[in-house]
Amino acid sequence: MSGFEGERPRPSAAAVFLQLGLGVFLTFALHVVIGGPLWMVGSVFSPVESLAGAWLMGLSVAQLLYVVPVAIAMAFVRRPIALGMLIGAAITFLLQSACYGLAFFLLKDLH
DSSP states (O other), X not given: OOTTSSOOOOOOHHHHHHHHHHHHHHHHHHHHHHHHHHHHHHHHOHHHHHHHHHHHHTHHHHGGGTHXXXXXXXXXXXXXXXXXXXXXXXXXXXXXXXXXXXXXXXXTTOO
16 A cells, blocks of 8 residues: 555644644744835835835735735645635734724824
């Protein structure tokens, strides 16, 4: 019997939980890896500063450019890691939406 026949053993719940956590961590690490250098270069070169500001303001949409391809690639390796990355992207979207909502609510009376 070769190694390719039969079913693979199911991973333990702890292993799946750790892989989900790794996926969430990878999402936030990608935010730092992409946004950090962009922010540093933007502080030196003024044309890039508007790009860095636009990336920060549109992080929820901009993360689709780098989180989704990595999550798709990870789905072929470990599906729970890819799911964790999508959960991390959803957390980023919700946090940024909440911050925008709070800012618009607090600034609505200023004219």
